[in-house]
Amino acid sequence: MAIGVYLTFRILDLADMTAEGSFPLGGAIATMCIIKGINPILATGAAFIGGLIAGLVTGILNTKLRIPSLLAGIITMTGLYSITSRVMQNAANVSLLGKDTVFTIAQNWGLSRNNAVIAMGLIIALLVIFLLVVFFKTEIGLAMRATGDNPQMSAANGIKTQGMKILGYMISNGCIALSGGLLSQNNGFADLNSGVGTLVIGLASIIIAEVLLRNLSIGGRLLTLVLGAIIYRLILALVFQMNVEPSDAKLASALVLVVCLTLPNFHLPHNLKGGKKDAGSTKN
Amino acid sequence: MPEVLKIKNLHQTFERGTVNENRVLRGIDLNLEAGDFVTIIGSNGAGKSTLLNSIAGTLPIQEGQIILNGNDITKLPVTKRAQNISRVFQDPKMGTAVRLTVEENLALAMKRGQRRGFRPGVKKQDRKFFKKQLAQLNLNLENRLETEIGLLSGGQRQAITLLMATLQRPDLILLDEHTAALDPQTSITVMQLTEKLISEQHLTAFMVTHNMEDAIRYGNRLIMLHQGRVAIDLAGEDKQNLTVPKLMELFQKHVGAGLEDDAILLA
Numbered sequence: 001m002a003i004g005v006y007l008t009f010r011i012l013d014l015a016d017m018t019a020e021g022s023f024p025l026g027g028a029i030a031t032m033c034i035i036k037g038i039n040p041i042l043a044t045g046a047a048f049i050g051g052l053i054a055g056l057v058t059g060i061l062n063t064k065l066r067i068p069s070l071l072a073g074i075i076t077m078t079g080l081y082s083i084t085s086r087v088m089q090n091a092a093n094v095s096l097l098g099k100d101t102v103f104t105i106a107q108n109w110g111l112s113r114n115n116a117v118i119a120m121g122l123i124i125a126l127l128v129i130f131l132l133v134v135f136f137k138t139e140i141g142l143a144m145r146a147t148g149d150n151p152q153m154s155a156a157n158g159i160k161t162q163g164m165k166i167l168g169y170m171i172s173n174g175c176i177a178l179s180g181g182l183l184s185q186n187n188g189f190a191d192l193n194s195g196v197g198t199l200v201i202g203l204a205s206i207i208i209a210e211v212l213l214r215n216l217s218i219g220g221r222l223l224t225l226v227l228g229a230i231i232y233r234l235i236l237a238l239v240f241q242m243n244v245e246p247s248d249a250k251l252a253s254a255l256v257l258v259v260c261l262t263l264p265n266f267h268l269p270h271n272l273k274g275g276k277k278d279a280g281s282t283k284n
Numbered sequence: 285m286p287e288v289l290k291i292k293n294l295h296q297t298f299e300r301g302t303v304n305e306n307r308v309l310r311g312i313d314l315n316l317e318a319g320d321f322v323t324i325i326g327s328n329g330a331g332k333s334t335l336l337n338s339i340a341g342t343l344p345i346q347e348g349q350i351i352l353n354g355n356d357i358t359k360l361p362v363t364k365r366a367q368n369i370s371r372v373f374q375d376p377k378m379g380t381a382v383r384l385t386v387e388e389n390l391a392l393a394m395k396r397g398q399r400r401g402f403r404p405g406v407k408k409q410d411r412k413f414f415k416k417q418l419a420q421l422n423l424n425l426e427n428r429l430e431t432e433i434g435l436l437s438g439g440q441r442q443a444i445t446l447l448m449a450t451l452q453r454p455d456l457i458l459l460d461e462h463t464a465a466l467d468p469q470t471s472i473t474v475m476q477l478t479e480k481l482i483s484e485q486h487l488t489a490f491m492v493t494h495n496m497e498d499a500i501r502y503g504n505r506l507i508m509l510h511q512g513r514v515a516i517d518l519a520g521e522d523k524q525n526l527t528v529p530k531l532m533e534l535f536q537k538h539v540g541a542g543l544e545d546d547a548i549l550l551a
Binding site for chain 1: 340342364366367370377378379380383388393396397398400401402406
């Protein structure tokens with residue numbers, strides 16, 4: 001999921017709120033597909049496709065209808081709530097009890113439950129990273145990265161920046177929905193409200209990863225994101241060790257994010273915000 | 285000589301219909317022949333950048349017509365025009381994508397205006413070509429293909445931007461005060477490189493500059509804009525024999541108003 005958030009946040013330089021909607025959507029799609037008896041791997045793929053469509057919607061709202069990216073994300077997120085609810089046939093919670101999931105497939109290889117989760121998680125994360133790295137080295141991938149970096153220059157080189165943004169939104173939300181699908185299979189249920197805070201978690205993972213290791217190639221960066229996500233979990237676990245009430249959990253994670261976001265600024269004031277350039281194209 | 289660019293009666297008005305209405309271009313008519321290297325000068329607000337933005341397509345055309353190689357491009361978006369027009373911006377940061385490497389930037393420019401697919405962005409055979417191209421800059425960049433552009437100096441980046449603009453031969457290259465943000469020494473290097481690339485490939489070029497000396501020294505034709513119109517248009521021998529005082533004199537004669545040297549140089 002961190003990878004998905006990374007795509008829009010860093011590559012496209014946008015904060016995409018759609019994440020909060022596409023995450024539970026992915027969970028709902030995967031769960032319902034499995035309940036209907038569809039192969040869990042296909043079900044997870046279906047979650048990915050659902051995310052692609054959610055991203056497509058935000059992308060079109062943002063580029064073609066010129067709604068600012070933050071608002072476009074919120075709009076899609078809000079709409080997705082109903083759609084996810086529909087997918088789950090108006091239940092707030094759907095259980096996967098006793099059904100096969102991608103993790104039980106791994107368990108069938110003779111792994112224990114925990115090892116199965118780790119193994120399957122790693123396989124999928126590595127697969128996604130591998131595909132993304134290959135993609136970002138293609139002509140279209142380069143064009144997408146350039147679009148996030150310098151839209152004006154990209155347009156001057158004939159890149160259709162709007163299309164690139166839409167594609168970015170799609171892939172990003174596809175990854176987020178995929179992770180939503182995986183999490184619901186791990187938890188054993190899909191939850192309509194599981195999306196709350198996903199963006200925060202994703203951003204935290206990115207920032208932690210960037211604070212730890214910088215100036216890496218694109219593949220390296222995606223790998224450190226996984227590390228960042230794990231470390232963020234560890235920090236949270238640490239916080240909870242200090243007897244934080246469950247209801248305060250979100251506050252605690254928000255605070256952790258604030259700390260993560262501000263700390264690096266004291267050491268490297270220029271690095272993280274990436275320098276907003278003022279285009280000033282209408283000067284004469 | 286075949287005509288490359290034809291501008292017919294181009295008008296641009298900002299904030300039309302308000303009290304702040306500003307008629308920036310008031311009827312520009314220009315014809316550029318193949319191989320023309322035109323320098324454009326004019327004080328602030330004369331319409332230099334607006335003219336360039338109109339040709340590049342970043343500003344929609346309100347009135348008038350732009351024809352490139354016989355095709356009407358008046359209504360084409362920037363991305364379509366990019367097939368035939370390349371551009372170097374004033375700010376060295378503008379011409380390159382900072383988080384991409386040198387070779388990735390060059391590869392992007394190689395595909396300017398073409399379809400992009402799922403083939404590798406940087407191809408093996410391209411790398412050799414890039415090295416050769418970078419070597420001619422004499423900036424020791426040929427061994428830094430995998431350096432992120434953001435780590436290079438302004439001058440180096442501007443040199444690479446120039447290279448990118450000419451990698452895939454454009455029908456027209458637009459230079460928008462591309463040396464203004466550089467220190468004097470780097471500025472000279474980049475100007476010399478500009479001249480070399482333009483003459484080697486027989487490019488048709490538009491160069492906006494604030495520097496009168498440069499405007500006179502480079503190119504085969506000089507245009508001075510004043511209040512949205514072409515005030516002076518010199519080519520051939522007239523252009524070659526031009527000096528700064530002569531240009532000032534000409535300008536005063538044409539416009540009929542006094543003009544301080546500094547007004548243009550420092551504007």
